[in-house]
Amino acid sequence: MTDTSTDRLNHTHLSPSHSNDPALAFAAERAVAIHAVLSASKVCQRVFTKLVNGETITKKDKSPVTIGDFSAQAVINSILHKSFPEDPIVGEEDSKDLRGEEGRQMREKVLELANSGLDQALSEDSLLETIDRGTFAGGAHGRMWALDPIDGTKGFLRGEQFAVCLALIVDGQVQVGVMGCPNLPVDAKDKDGEKGCLFITVKGQGAFQRNFSSTEETPISMSSIQSLADASFCESVESGHSNQSDSARIAHLLGITKAPVRMDSQCKYCSLSRGDAEVYLRLPVSATYEEKIWDHASGSLLVSEAGGIVSDIHGQPLDFSKGRTLATNSGVIAAHAKIHGRVIEAVQKVLFPEGKL
Secondary structure, X not given: OEOOOHHHOOOOOOOOOOOOOOOOOOHHHHHHHHHHHHXXXXXXXXXHHHHHOOOOOOOOOOHHHHHHHHHHHHHHHHHHHHHOOOOOEEEOOOOHHHOOOOXXXXXXXXXXXXXXXXXXXXXXXXXXXXXXXXEOOOOOOOEEEEEEEEEXXXXXXXXXXXXXXXXXXXXXXXXXXXXXXXXXXXXOOOOOOOEEEEEXXXXXXXXXXXXXXXXEOEEEOOOOOOOHHHOOEEEOXXXXXXXXXXXXXXXXXXXXXXXXXXXXXXXXHHHHHXXXXXXXXXXXXXXXXXXXXXXXXXXXXXXXXOOEEEEOOOOOEOOOOOOOEOOOOOOEEEEXXXXXXXXXXXXXXXXXXXXXX
């Protein structure tokens, strides 16, 4: 599947897709999302090159990822607004830290970097307005975009895995997902080879991967293993994001002996979708924590379209209709459809040994 137009899109005021042909549904949204995510991903690469690898900051300085977040959100919000001006956006950032004299230095850097990814330059005032388009509260009705401009902030600072994640949600259902993974190898078996992948999905249309350097898209699917003993699982690098000791017990119960693949961000969903691993465990670390919708919207659809099932730890579907968080879900489990039920059983046995949910 090839899309030769996404790198030069200059749409204005597109009408939302209403095609009766499933193969054409959300074609405009898909193309705009690819353009937006690729543009923002390249801006993030510039941020890393200029501010993280540069000699102007210390390695402990977290400001580069903040600048990257703001710059990427400005790029994506600007492109979305130009094409779909009526669509609200659920984003992670707002502009308060960029305002006033205290925010001037960072604001100037963000403006320069954001404009490097846009055809039409933003002014300082329009930059702040554009970033603040991401403050929508979410909900169960209508269209909205969910955006995480840099998912995996520590991975970004380490020069490892992070992702730019964008999803279109309609009436609480994820319909389009695009993720940019600037540092992910195109071929997982060639870790020193070309890096930079886009992952693209529309509900009912399958899952695809393309390189940053090409418009050619390749269909992808999860690996269909015959035995759980052959499986491996992904989990977060940060122990604060998932209970890794419980993950180890679940793996033992399932007979999984391979070491876990640990990486930051929704790159885990991407790796699963193309068969690099078979199970993704994000186990609750707190009874009160609520997952953010932008951390899972695009990735959950990608895995579902690649042959998997994504649920919470109780096997319930993720509910994106409750606002900015997955308020009615606890944790996230993703696995190939053939083994998802067995993974849920093991999760329940480890997390609830007395059978009490």
